[in-house]
Amino acid sequence: MSDVTIVTDSGFAPEDWNGQATPLAEGVPANATAVDVAPDDDVAVLAAHLDQLAFIRVAFPSFADGRGFTLGRRLRQMGYAGRLRAAGHVLADQYAMARRAGFDEVEIDGALATRQPEEQWLARANWQAHDYQSRLRA
Numbered sequence: 001m002s003d004v005t006i007v008t009d010s011g012f013a014p015e016d017w018n019g020q021a022t023p024l025a026e027g028v029p030a031n032a033t034a035v036d037v038a039p040d041d042d043v044a045v046l047a048a049h050l051d052q053l054a055f056i057r058v059a060f061p062s063f064a065d066g067r068g069f070t071l072g073r074r075l076r077q078m079g080y081a082g083r084l085r086a087a088g089h090v091l092a093d094q095y096a097m098a099r100r101a102g103f104d105e106v107e108i109d110g111a112l113a114t115r116q117p118e119e120q121w122l123a124r125a126n127w128q129a130h131d132y133q134s135r136l137r138a
Helices: 043-049 067-077 092-101 110-115 118-122 132-137
Strands: 004-008 011-014 034-037 055-060 083-088 105-109
Touching: 004 110, 011 118, 034 043, 043 067, 055 067, 067 083, 067 092, 092 118, 105 110
Parallel strands: 034 055, 055 083, 083 105
Antiparallel strands: 004 011, 004 105
């Protein structure tokens, strides 16, 4: 996992999560603090565990697969307040959408970080400034 770059509103950062995440498909152990969620997982089963989870990572197997955005939003609507990470094939152009869906950060591999350098991600870091829905509500 050393070839992982974490993207935040401040740019690229090294991996700083060193805990073990349990795949949701295997169930949630009583002492679990982190879960990996696949795009076809039902996050409703996490409702009783949200307070104990410090970290949830949602997989994005393809940049064209938007189910992860829905899962992130749903977790926040269910009350999850911990660290929420989108992981996989998320593009710089999708960073603002990930943040609006409730993700705190995006995990990408080294190849994507090379193809889409930090400057491209930082160009979308001011994700709140271009929220047309907020402008329409005003």
